[in-house]
Amino acid sequence: MTDSSDHTVVPSEHVQRQATDWFAQREEMAQQPALRERFEHWRTANPEHAAAYQTLETLWQSQAFEQALRDLEMGLDLPDAATRATPQPRKAWFFATAAMLLLMLTSAWMADLPMRLRADQITAVAEIRQLTLADGSHIVLGSNSAISTDINLDHRRIRLLRGEFFVQAFADPSRPLVIDAAQARVTVVGTQFSVALEGEDVTVAVREGKVRFTDKTGEQSLLLAGNWQQLKDDHLQALNAEGAERQMAWVQGRLSFQDQPLAQVLNTLGRYYPQPILLFNDAAAKHRVSGNYQLDNPVAIVQALNTVTSTQLTRLPGGMLVIH
Structure with a gap:
């Protein structure tokens, strides 16, 4: 497959990191034919590789990004050539920083498309949205968050794909509301609570009613009003008897x-x-x-x-x- 199809490919985060590592060695590749050959072998081995590296090159050539990097170097007040033993540490720092910034930008850009395809509701950074679901439940969707919903006559399900939300669940004993987030599941009938997702870690905080919090092994706990608990490293952590409102402060x-x-x-x-x-x-x-x-x-x-x-x-x- 040729590079002409790269624009249809969304590289994985792992490939983005590989591309960033190669990009940080761009000057070395210009001076070392063997390293350049290894890079070309990697780049042509998979369309994702070529697409990821092309995106980095496009960003790097942006005048706005180039100016931002110059300002970053000046803002951190790095030592000049007269006070350095060798120029290499500064150059290595500069390209490592550039690679980090490029990875952050490309990760956010590339990740957004598949997220939008999966989500029913999605918010931008600093946007908080209020929603009413088909079952009458009210949701406050937090900043940079995304959910998908599946509500019908037989069941009510919400999957938290990113970020956090607060829900005032409509009481319906015949159809418990089930929320899935990473490897955790939350089950309620009717209550007020929040669910937050950070990586694979999940935090649940309860304002009113009862919430059942379950991990992938089936271990579960019952949270009451004022309680909050985390699933971290695939295990439920100790239940906190108070402090739930701090976890939900973003709603206010x-x-x-x-x-x-x-x-x-x-x-x-x-x-x-x-x-x-x-x-x-x-x-x-x-x-x-x-x-x-x-x-x-x-x-x-x-x-x-x-x-x-x-x-x-x-x-x-x-x-x-x-x-x-």
Whole structure:
């Protein structure tokens, strides 16, 4: 198959990462024929490979992206040639950073098409949507979230594909509402609760009524009003008797967290901010923070966290945030 069909191919995340690794070696390939030959063998072995690499090249040649990388290099105040032993560390850092940014952009772009094909309802970053399902249940779909629904006279099912939602389930004992998220299942008759998906981890929080939370092995627990629980690493974690409202703070337009690592908080905040938030500080990433903020100004939240963690913030053209 030739490259002319690449535009019909959606590369997997694994292939995107391979393409990014090759892209980071582009200068070495120009000087090492053997490395270039290995790359060409990889590129032509599968249409996904060619499509993924072509997308990276297209982004790299964008003037806006090139300017953003220059601003990033200047914003982090890297040492110049006069104060460096060799130029290689700076070059390696630059291309590693470029590869990371390209991977983030291409992953988001490529992942969106199959998600839209699977989802019945999908929200953009910073968009929160209220829905009423065919059975009368009311849903608040969170930022950058997606669900598919299957409701008929025999059953009621919702699959959380991405993000989070809050549901006020219509009470119907003959048709329990079943929610699937990754390897977890939530079953209710009529209640108010939220379900959040992050990777393969699932968090359930209950405002009213009872919720049955089950993992793929069949292990289950019963959550009551005020309870919340996580499925993490394929296992149900200890049930938290209180604190459910903190997990659902986003429904009221707030970000609430207590004693969480900065990296985890920024990852959550990134779902409400349309541009990447990059953290280049390993020590600060582990710094545990607490807070309760309005979500309508994510940059202000990052600035507040910078003060708490003694980090520095660089805001690049286009809105990308870099913390170091």
